[in-house]
Amino acid sequence: MRSGNLYLLPILALAFSLGVVAQTDYRPSRDNLEARRWFQEAKFGLFIHWGIYSLLGDGEWVMNNRRIRARDYEKLAQFFNPTEFDPREWVALAKAAGARYITITSKHHDGFAMFDSQVTDWDIVDRTPYKRDVLKMLADECHKQGIKLFFYYSQLDWHHPDYYPRGATGHEAGRPAQGEWDKYLDFMDAQLRELLTNYGPIGGIWFDGMWDKPDADWRLAKTYKMIHDLQPQALIGSNHHRAPLPGEDFQMFEKDFPGKNTAGFNTTEVGALPLETCDTINNSWGYNFTDNGFKSTRALIHYLVRAAGSDANFLLNVGPMPNGKIQPEFVARLREIGRWLKQNGEAIYGTRGGPIAPRPWGVTTQKGRTVYVHVLDWPDASLILPALGRRINRARLLSDGSAVRYEERAGELLLHIPPRRVEEHDTIIVLELAP
Numbered sequence: 001m002r003s004g005n006l007y008l009l010p011i012l013a014l015a016f017s018l019g020v021v022a023q024t025d026y027r028p029s030r031d032n033l034e035a036r037r038w039f040q041e042a043k044f045g046l047f048i049h050w051g052i053y054s055l056l057g058d059g060e061w062v063m064n065n066r067r068i069r070a071r072d073y074e075k076l077a078q079f080f081n082p083t084e085f086d087p088r089e090w091v092a093l094a095k096a097a098g099a100r101y102i103t104i105t106s107k108h109h110d111g112f113a114m115f116d117s118q119v120t121d122w123d124i125v126d127r128t129p130y131k132r133d134v135l136k137m138l139a140d141e142c143h144k145q146g147i148k149l150f151f152y153y154s155q156l157d158w159h160h161p162d163y164y165p166r167g168a169t170g171h172e173a174g175r176p177a178q179g180e181w182d183k184y185l186d187f188m189d190a191q192l193r194e195l196l197t198n199y200g201p202i203g204g205i206w207f208d209g210m211w212d213k214p215d216a217d218w219r220l221a222k223t224y225k226m227i228h229d230l231q232p233q234a235l236i237g238s239n240h241h242r243a244p245l246p247g248e249d250f251q252m253f254e255k256d257f258p259g260k261n262t263a264g265f266n267t268t269e270v271g272a273l274p275l276e277t278c279d280t281i282n283n284s285w286g287y288n289f290t291d292n293g294f295k296s297t298r299a300l301i302h303y304l305v306r307a308a309g310s311d312a313n314f315l316l317n318v319g320p321m322p323n324g325k326i327q328p329e330f331v332a333r334l335r336e337i338g339r340w341l342k343q344n345g346e347a348i349y350g351t352r353g354g355p356i357a358p359r360p361w362g363v364t365t366q367k368g369r370t371v372y373v374h375v376l377d378w379p380d381a382s383l384i385l386p387a388l389g390r391r392i393n394r395a396r397l398l399s400d401g402s403a404v405r406y407e408e409r410a411g412e413l414l415l416h417i418p419p420r421r422v423e424e425h426d427t428i429i430v431l432e433l434a435p
């Protein structure tokens, strides 16, 4: 800001405070509190980034990164024809992976609605040869197969003319330098109303993009209230990289465990709400056909376990291909995670972060009087932990139930890990605590 503009500071400060006022008088309904508990125990979700950007195979930021003008970007829509899309297959894959919910992009930063919106024709039904509302197809299938569906919604919009004044991105879309912010927010609320009305009960809304204009008045109070009025159980979370704002129901971290900031943009403040962290299988959210940097199944399982040990869910992303298929490298890993969860899910689902904070060697999770010690990386035959402060009745391996030798000493708990029983990904020792 030039010094001549310093008089703007108080105005900006006011705008900032308006932006974060959010739904201050919010009192979550009983259904909402119930949904939060469900969420906290669900532990694993499948994130899906899918849009017309998938056609270019270069991630969901391609419009901005390649400085494509909105007018040119619009041409993409006529080629989006995902004839291989089978919602039954996607939902079945999510379930086979052990995911308890799906979070899918309803509109990403390119502003393109993957649903039948009445407030714009910049949507899949009006602009593509496919002409079908894929969110509706997926929502129906999710309801049928009993898995919750959340909608990702980008508040940031590189296409809408009224997304003005612009934020940090989207400057090269060739839009005239004018627009009415309030009209944009009305448009956004109208689309959210559609998402909360036409797709049956949904898990919640996963907001993203507020970071583009962190100081703007996003009218969050109004938007959040509308969502909670329409579906009180719907959980609101926002990837604004700050501590949760009033009206939100869960806190998310992008590519980081709660309280960590290796990504460089996350807050280290962890609030009291249910937690979630998301990450990619390769290095892209949207389909990227040259990105072969796939994480191993082991690394993904470790991420899931470490998230659980940090009291957080793991939302693992796939970017389906433009034909509607999910690429085989993703499918293979998801199925392997699912197989692992079938064996070891007891130590993940329904647990909370355990009594010992995450350590380099692994984490603990807990369910009632049962503590699960997840040994991820520990080369030695015994492991010393801080004492749990409760007597232990029994210690056994989750894998085969065999007894694990342990010693309780002053201030310490010594676990003997039978070397021949060390598991490929995670050796889980179950400690049953005395009442």
Ligand code: GLC
Residues within 6 Å of the ligand: 049, 060, 061, 208, 209, 239, 254, 278, 285
């Ligand atoms: C970031 C990216 C966005 C992606 C999201 C997922 O906000 O801008 O493209 O959808 O992360 O966490």
